Amino acid sequence: MTTANLLAELKKTRKAKNLSNLDLISVENITLDDLELILAVARVFKKFITDGAKKCDLLKGKTIVNFFNENSTRTRSSFELAGKHLGADVINLAGSASSGKKGETLGDSARTLDALNADILIIRDANSGAAFQLSSLVRASVVNAGDGWHEHPTQALLELLTLREKFGNKKLTYLFVGDALHSRVFGSQVRLYQKLGFELRLAAPQTLIPKGVENWGVKVFYKIEDALPGCDAIHAIRLQTERAAGKFVATGREYSKNYCLNLPRVALAKKDAVILHAGPVIREFDLRTEVLESPNCLVQQMVENGLPIRMAVEWLLATNKTKKKQPW
Amino acid sequence: MKTILIQNGQVVNPANKRNSVRVADIFIRDGKIAKIKANLDRPGADIVLNAKGKLVTAGLVDMHVHLREPGREDKETIATASRAAALGGITTILGMPNTNPTIDNQTTVKFVLEKGREAGIVNVLTAGSLTKKMEGHELAEIWEMREAGASMIIDDCAETSGMGLRKLALEYCQTFGMPILTHPEDADLKDGAVMNEGWMATQLGLPGSPTTTEALVVARTIELLRETPTPYHFTHVSTGRSVELIRAAKKSGLPITADTTAHHLLLTDAACANYCTAAKVDPPLRSEADRQQLIAGILDSTLDALISDHAPHLLVEKFVPFAEAAVGITGLETLFALTFSELVKKHKMSLEDFFAKLTINPAKIIRSDRGRIEEGAIADLSIFDPNMEWIIDKNKFASKGRNTPFHGRKVFGKATDVLVGGALMVRKGELQK
Numbered sequence: 001m002t003t004a005n006l007l008a009e010l011k012k013t014r015k016a017k018n019l020s021n022l023d024l025i026s027v028e029n030i031t032l033d034d035l036e037l038i039l040a041v042a043r044v045f046k047k048f049i050t051d052g053a054k055k056c057d058l059l060k061g062k063t064i065v066n067f068f069n070e071n072s073t074r075t076r077s078s079f080e081l082a083g084k085h086l087g088a089d090v091i092n093l094a095g096s097a098s099s100g101k102k103g104e105t106l107g108d109s110a111r112t113l114d115a116l117n118a119d120i121l122i123i124r125d126a127n128s129g130a131a132f133q134l135s136s137l138v139r140a141s142v143v144n145a146g147d148g149w150h151e152h153p154t155q156a157l158l159e160l161l162t163l164r165e166k167f168g169n170k171k172l173t174y175l176f177v178g179d180a181l182h183s184r185v186f187g188s189q190v191r192l193y194q195k196l197g198f199e200l201r202l203a204a205p206q207t208l209i210p211k212g213v214e215n216w217g218v219k220v221f222y223k224i225e226d227a228l229p230g231c232d233a234i235h236a237i238r239l240q241t242e243r244a245a246g247k248f249v250a251t252g253r254e255y256s257k258n259y260c261l262n263l264p265r266v267a268l269a270k271k272d273a274v275i276l277h278a279g280p281v282i283r284e285f286d287l288r289t290e291v292l293e294s295p296n297c298l299v300q301q302m303v304e305n306g307l308p309i310r311m312a313v314e315w316l317l318a319t320n321k322t323k324k325k326q327p328w
Numbered sequence: 329m330k331t332i333l334i335q336n337g338q339v340v341n342p343a344n345k346r347n348s349v350r351v352a353d354i355f356i357r358d359g360k361i362a363k364i365k366a367n368l369d370r371p372g373a374d375i376v377l378n379a380k381g382k383l384v385t386a387g388l389v390d391m392h393v394h395l396r397e398p399g400r401e402d403k404e405t406i407a408t409a410s411r412a413a414a415l416g417g418i419t420t421i422l423g424m425p426n427t428n429p430t431i432d433n434q435t436t437v438k439f440v441l442e443k444g445r446e447a448g449i450v451n452v453l454t455a456g457s458l459t460k461k462m463e464g465h466e467l468a469e470i471w472e473m474r475e476a477g478a479s480m481i482i483d484d485c486a487e488t489s490g491m492g493l494r495k496l497a498l499e500y501c502q503t504f505g506m507p508i509l510t511h512p513e514d515a516d517l518k519d520g521a522v523m524n525e526g527w528m529a530t531q532l533g534l535p536g537s538p539t540t541t542e543a544l545v546v547a548r549t550i551e552l553l554r555e556t557p558t559p560y561h562f563t564h565v566s567t568g569r570s571v572e573l574i575r576a577a578k579k580s581g582l583p584i585t586a587d588t589t590a591h592h593l594l595l596t597d598a599a600c601a602n603y604c605t606a607a608k609v610d611p612p613l614r615s616e617a618d619r620q621q622l623i624a625g626i627l628d629s630t631l632d633a634l635i636s637d638h639a640p641h642l643l644v645e646k647f648v649p650f651a652e653a654a655v656g657i658t659g660l661e662t663l664f665a666l667t668f669s670e671l672v673k674k675h676k677m678s679l680e681d682f683f684a685k686l687t688i689n690p691a692k693i694i695r696s697d698r699g700r701i702e703e704g705a706i707a708d709l710s711i712f713d714p715n716m717e718w719i720i721d722k723n724k725f726a727s728k729g730r731n732t733p734f735h736g737r738k739v740f741g742k743a744t745d746v747l748v749g750g751a752l753m754v755r756k757g758e759l760q761k
Contacts, residue, residue: 105647127649128533129603148651150533187533211536212527 003056006048010058010315013040018320023135023142024313026151027191035160035195042161042305042312049085049308057087062318064088065118065140069095069125074279075145075155079122082310088119088318110137110327119318123147128184137327141317149182155278156188158309160196162301163233166274172232173199175269177224177259178286179208181248182240185278189235190216203227203259207248224259228268235276236261236286252285262288266296274298329750330374332356337379337711339364341386341701342684349679354384356707359750364703375752377745379711383679386687386701387419387450387708387748390663391480391509391587391694392563392635394656395421395452397443398436399428404640404728406440410449411761412638412660412727414753417710417743419450420691420698421638421660425457425482432457432468434476441477449761450748451698451708455480455509458497464490467500474506479694480561483510491548498556507559507693512545512570513611522651524597524612532603534650537612543569550577553584561693562586564637566611568621575630585693587633587685588622590666591657591733595619599733605646605653606733609639623670626685627677633690636663640729658729662720664712665739672714673740707750716742726759 001009017037021029030038048056064083068076076092083090093113113121113134121140123131128148135142146152163172174193180186180202193200194217202213203224213220221227228234239246239255249255261275275287275297283289291297334354341348353368354361363370390413396404406423413421423440425431431440437454444452456473458481460466470481483497501508518541523529525536546562550573553560562574565588574586591609596616599607607613625631639656646653664686671677691699698708722735746754753760 103644105644106649107647125649127651130649133603133649148533149535184533210530211525212530215527215530 001048001051001053003058006044006056007058009044010041013044018322019316022317022320022322022324024153024317025132025135025142025144027153027156027188027195030153032195038157038309038312038316039161039164041316042308045311046305046308055085055087058315059083059086059088059318062088062119063117064090064120064122064314065113065116066090066092066122067095067113067124068092068145069130070146072124072146075124078306079143079145079310082307082314085307086311086315088314091116106133107137110134114138114140120314139324139326141320141324143313143317146184148184149187150184151188151191152184153188154306154309154313155185156192157313158305159189159235159276159278159302160192161305161309162276162298163274165301166298167232170232171197171199173201173230174233174235175201175203175227175231176218176235176237177203177261178237179239179248180204180213180237181208181210183237186237190218201227201231205249205258224265225268228265231269231273233274233276234261234266234269238278238280238282238286256285260285260288261291263290263294266291266294272296276302279303329358332375332377332747332750332752333368333370333373334377334379334384334709334711337382337384339384339701340679340683342680342688343700343702354709356747356750359707361701361703361705361707364701377711381713381715382744383712383714384701385683385710385712386699387710387746388417388664388686389420389690389694389696389699390418390636390638390660391422391633391690393421393423393638393660394426394640395423395440396427396640398439403642406443406452407447407449408726408728409638409660410444410447410452411759412725413450414746414748414759415726415743415757416661417664417712417746418660419708419710419746419748420696421450421452422479422694423452423454425455426462426484430457430461431455431478432460432462432473434469434472437473437476437478449753453479453694453696455482457481458483458508459493464493467493467497470501470506471504474504479696480507480509483508491552494549495552495556498552498558498560502556502558507561507695509561509563510545510549511564512542512549512562514541514545517541517544521612522608523600524614526597526615528597528600532600532650539567539569539614539618542567542611543573546570546573550582550584553577553582557583559583560585564589564592564611564635565622565625565631566592566614566618568618571621571625571630575625575628578630585632585689586630587635587690588626588631589635589637590659590663591637593619593622593626593634594666594670595733600650603650604733605648605650606657606731606735608650608653608655609637609657610655623675626671627675629681632685633693634663634667634685635690636660638727638729640727641731643730646731656731658722658725658727658732660727661725662732662734662739664743665718665720665741666734668714668741669739707747709747710743711745712741713744714741716740718742
């Protein structure tokens with residue numbers, strides 16, 4: 001596919017629509033129309049990539065800044081590659097200490113970032129709310145690439161693209177297993193799937209269940225075996241040991257004994273139930289190798305869908321007809 | 329000293345059970361209330377204040393204020409806090425000892441009292457720390473601090489989780505009659521939490537502190553008090569369960585008192601939405617059910633006093649991600665209007681019950697002779713216009729703090745004139761000094 005063909009295809013798909021929001025901070029800001037637009041555009045990009053092409057110059061002259069205040073290789077590379085494929089200038093900034101500790105306010109950090117004249121700012125931060133707080137202080141469109149325990153919207157979008165490829169628009173019975181409390185991916189998924197009318201379940205020890213989770217329409221189970229029957233999709237959440245989740249369970253051994261997805265457990269779900277994981281997978285702990293390598297495990301597809309989803313988000317935001325107001 | 333005549337005000341005296349609210353004139357001479365009487369005939373007073381349609385009360389007593397001096401004069405000084413207090417109708421403030429250095433010995437106690445006199449605007453009192461440097465390990469020289477003029481002693485549970493030291497503190501303070509004030513919070517249960525545990529914290533992805541963090545310390549302390557009943561005060565009570573525990577303990581005759589803040593009475597953890605750091609405070613803003621129980625506790629006098637917990641911070645300490653933001657609200661200038669709007673205007677609390685919680689009750693708890701409006705008393709008086717509607721503007725605060733979640737809120741009631749020791753400190757809403 002040539003760039004000209006790609007652009008024609010994108011225009012046809014887009015139908016001159018724009019995202020309703022100029023930032024992507026939370027799934028709460030995405031309307032159902034936005035969602036379908038992102039997925040449709042992502043499918044076009046996916047086709048472009050799978051046809052063997054890589055680079056196009058749709059965002060030539062635009063600047064994308066990856067501002068990552070927390071260690072990340074996968075997400076950062078995915079955003080970086082998405083920007084480069086689109087022909088934008090991409091730079092990576094890594095902050096170590098938070099602005100406050102350096103005697104800076106969020107406003108100071110924002111103005112420094114804004115001086116780079118970025119069109120899109122991709123923010124990863126250990127603090128919940130960091131992307132939201134910065135978004136109103138900069139002219140660039142802000143994409144939340146993970147903030148604390150709060151949200152990681154593109155990760156939920158790429159999983160939805162994967163599910164759509166398998167199930168179409170079906171309303172699924174969907175089970176989360178494990179550390180929902182510390183997982184920002186869960187934070188985005190649960191909001192997204194509630195919006196789509198999925199039947200949501202969570203299997204975890206009480207220590208890892210967020211307070212009020214039933215307000216998201218989630219039914220809680222302590223025993224994974226009770227939660228599995230009837231499930232179309234099972235998402236294993238990694239125990240967030242780097243976010244001090246270790247003490248929320250007795251030992252890794254006891255946790256995996258009770259919650260690790262193995263073949264006998266998977267057999268309790270629907271016959272064609274799919275296995276999902278946001279990576280990195282801890283083998284034999286979140287998932288048994290035989291489950292990870294089974295045909296119904298979509299982990300690899302999810303990784304592949306990351307790129308087109310991020311290209312779609314970046315392209316839609318950078319070409320939005322509306323521009324953000326000067327914040328200062 | 330100039331004589332002052334306050335005419336035709338509605339005089340509110342919670343101590344006068346039969347005639348607690350009445351229209352009367354007040355004559356002030358030599359810094360004291362010389363006469364309270366209707367249609368008082370005193371021609372020739374140096375200053376005449378017409379208080380028609382206004383409330384005349386004892387100057388308010390705020391028993392929980394972070395003065396920041398010594399050590400953090402960039403956030404607030406004793407002088408700026410004094411100015412803010414006077415403009416809020418508050419004539420006596422009790423400073424907290426978490427300064428740098430900590431107020432844990434007679435020298436630092438005397439420093440604060442002296443600085444208060446130097447500012448010369450309101451009565452500045454101070455509490456001392458129960459333990460050296462507020463570290464929760466060894467008792468500070470409480471007896472000497474008492475003699476140097478400290479009003480109370482603070483047991484800050486975040487540092488003092490051990491009950492052994494607390495039991496010793498009760499017995500030691502009983503020896504020389506020093507009331508203890510505690511910030512009930514279990515450090516172990518709090519465990520890094522930055523707001524109330526619940527649905528809002530879940531939505532924001534922030535670690536929450538359960539209500540047991542407070543209630544558990546209240547319950548354990550009540551058990552200790554049964555063995556050693558010494559005057560004990562629970563400050564900034566935030567949970568419904570604590571109110572229930574305190575209500576039952578008071579009924580059983582224990583010498584317990586308690587207060588809550590304006591912000592806990594008016595706000596819930598919903599105020600933290602959108603990572604609003606102005607609403608980050610310790611103890612955290614709780615649920616609506618807790619808030620309703622706090623109001624019930626104030627109305628039935630389980631809670632004795634209302635406080636500001638004035639905690640000014642720098643912009644750079646609040647304009648950061650929520651989890652890293654400092655805790656606290658600047659509150660001296662809004663304490664009266666917020667509580668008056670909520671309790672009197674909205675919940676129809678009687679004027680005498682309301683003002684008791686801002687004057688005579690806290691004065692008694694901190695062993696002060698102020699907070700009284702009677703002949704012979706020192707003339708600390710505030711005149712409030714109960715019908716003045718105004719919008720809180722943090723940029724107009726006399727305090728150095730700008731951290732308030734109430735910016736832009738419409739409230740009722742403002743101090744127009746304030747007398748401290750018979751001297752007119754605020755006149756028509758303007759500081760005279």
